[in-house]
Amino acid sequence: MIVHLTGPDGRSEAVRGAAGDRLLDLAQAYDFPLEGTCGGQMACSTCHVIVDPADHARLPAPSEEEEDMLDFAAGAVATSRLACQIVLDESLDGLRVRVPAGARDARR
Ligand code: FES
Numbered sequence: 001m002i003v004h005l006t007g008p009d010g011r012s013e014a015v016r017g018a019a020g021d022r023l024l025d026l027a028q029a030y031d032f033p034l035e036g037t038c039g040g041q042m043a044c045s046t047c048h049v050i051v052d053p054a055d056h057a058r059l060p061a062p063s064e065e066e067e068d069m070l071d072f073a074a075g076a077v078a079t080s081r082l083a084c085q086i087v088l089d090e091s092l093d094g095l096r097v098r099v100p101a102g103a104r105d106a107r108r
Contacts, residue, residue, distance in 0.1 A: 001093035007032050008101045023049070023086035023097065032099050040084035042066055047083040048073035052096035059086060059095075075100045 001019070005027055006012045017026045024036045024047045035046035042065045051059065056079040062070070066085050070076050083097075 001088060001090060003088070003092070004094070004096040005030065005032055006096075006098045008099050017088045019089045021088045022084060023088065024083035026088070027083055027097075027099065034083055034099060036084055038084075042069050042082065042085070045069045045073040045082065048076065048100060049081055049083045049086075050077055050098045050100050051079045051081055052098070053079050055092075055095050055097075058092060074102050 001017055002014050003017050003023070003026060004012065004014050013030055015026060015030045017023075022040065024034055024040065027034050027049070028036065034049070036044070037046045038044035040047075048070065059081065062081060062085065066082050069082060070080050073080060088095075
């Protein structure tokens with residue numbers, strides 16, 4: 001399936017993922033600046049992404065823990081999610097996601 005990723009610098013790429021892939025891992029594999037410091041433990045919010053409003057309802061609702069963590073994410077909006085909590089499946093083909101400005105990647 002294809003996921004459309006846009007970085008804080010405006011770079012846009014249609015990347016191919018597989019069912020079961022975490023969005024965080026996929027975005028990192030294509031060099032988008034998502035730090036993901038806690039490795040998916042919902043303890044950092046450095047994997048904050050903004051889902052296109054048209055696609056947001058296609059995702060399962062966030063857990064309470066995810067919502068709590070998003071409260072700490074800089075620039076969070078109504079369609080913000082944690083990329084470590086988004087697991088791809090066929091129903092998400094064509095998903096459009098943006099890495100917000102201010103994202104940084106300490107892996108570099
Ligand atoms: Fe830390 Fe997603 S990687 S909350």
